[in-house]
Amino acid sequence: MDTKKLRQKILDLAIHGKLVPQDPNDEPASVLLERIRAEKEKLIKEGKIKAPKKYKSAGDTSHYPKDVPFEVPEGWVWTTIDDIAFVTKLAGFEYTEFIANNLTGTDGVPLFKGKNVQDGKIIYKFESFIPKAVSDELPRSQVRKKCLLTPYVGTIGNIGIHDKEGFYHLGSNVGKIEILNGKQTDIYEEYVKLFLQSTVGYKELTKQKKATAQDSISIEAIREVFIPIPPRLEQQRVLQQLNHWLSFVESIEHVEIGIRETVCAAKANILDLAIHGKLVPQDPSDEPAIELLKRINPDFKPSDNLHYLDCPSGWAVTQMKSIIELLSGRDLDNSRCNSEGYGVPYLVGASCIDKGRINTYRWTETPEVISKEGDVLLSCKGTVGEVILNTMGNLHIARQFMAIRSKAPQYILPDYLGIIIKASIEILKKAARGIIPGISREDILGLTVMIPPSEEQQRILSRIAEFNQSVSLIVANTCN
DSSP states (O other), X not given: OOXXXXXXXXXXXXXXXXXXXXXXXXXXXXXXXXXXXXXXXXXXXXXXXXXXXTOOOTTOOTTSOSSOSSOOOTTOEEXXXXXXXXXXXXXXXXXXXXXXXXXXXXXXXXXXXXXXXETTEEOOOOSOEEOHHHHHHOGGGBOOTTOXXXXXXXXXXOOEXXXXXXXXXXXXXXXXXXXXXXXXXXXXXXXXXXXXXXXXXXXXXXXXXXXXXXXXXXXXXXXXXXXXXXXXXXXXXXXXXXXXXXXXXXXXXXXXXXXXXXXXXXXHHHXXXXXXXXXXXXXXXXXXXXXXXXXXXXXXXXXXXXXXXXXXXXXXXXXXXXXXXXXXXXOOOGGGEESSOOXXXXXXXXXXXXTTEEOOXXXXXXXXXXXXXXXXXXXXXXXOOOEEEOOSOOEEEOTTEEEEEESOTTTSOHHHHHHHHHHTHHHHHHHOBTTTTBXXXXXXXXXXXXXXXHHHHHXXXXXXXXXXXXXXXXXXXXXX
């Protein structure tokens, strides 16, 4: 089950007024909106918040948007974030950030940054602080309990609600949305977060997004977001029902995570049994693997120091370098690549492998390091350990990949070679070195492996295919 889509559907039903029924006895949202606007006018006059550029006083209904994303139920009203909240970012940031580097959490006020908002939650780990005296001089940038925080550079669309008492302040790349409720809670911060996380809300929030080195939006763009407001009591009912359904979705996710973990553990165990000759019985009529290795390399001699391995009958012990050719990838200049599909696919990184499939979005007409059909592809730098069999044909591979090719595919089956690599992946990951972890050629070529007869290789592959098919049926019946 795609729980991400299910969660999004529930959010979308909520903000369209379709999650709970409307009650005609509820006070209309237009009334509570006017209370909030009056509260905002009061705070502006007192100098506690700054008047926005497009400020309109209470009682002025000309601000209500006309070209809205969809029709709302009776009693609801469309407005903008700017009408219900004070939205800002840190003022005088360069000065305060300079001081922040000399402080710690014991003598300074923590600064929220964009990375403090992740996956809809606030991360209370701080790198920078400012003196409380400086924070007091910048009251509009202080972060009070129940403020919504959202990055305006980088992870646009992440929304979190600050729920702790104490002194906190805005830092770089994050803005705050402070709902102006006054003495009565007219709009729940949780409802605003719900809307901004919905499909429509995300579209509204990012409609003025600037695609530069990092995605960004302006604080003004946040202020101009259209939002549908239900009556206060309906907001309560929506949030209550939403929590019920999201808890249900979360329980499904926990079940699915448990199933996936069990499946992964079972698959790892199957692979381990396979490469140690314990998945299928040996057949004494099979041609011994030593004969295959001698045909691949007439000078092949078993190494004396490898006898400690418990090798099944008919199997042979060797190192990978005796049975494979290893190709290291090479990066190409952007001028030699295209996104229109001209030439051969270009695998630029581990992101090209998704759920056991190769996805390409770059091509080149001047390939240099060409992986062929039947090669085992291994991501060896950065995100290491992705393994997939090349079933597409000729591909150019970047330096993030190695192509492992059987020297004699009639003897060492490419699919079985893939089994060896997958079963050995944790050993290879542990050997990865460098600031950006990387698997070296020596790590792979020096890997000690046990090779079964080619007939047993085929029986092993058939048994694994049967297992994978059974697992897929179980997962499909459990999660759908």
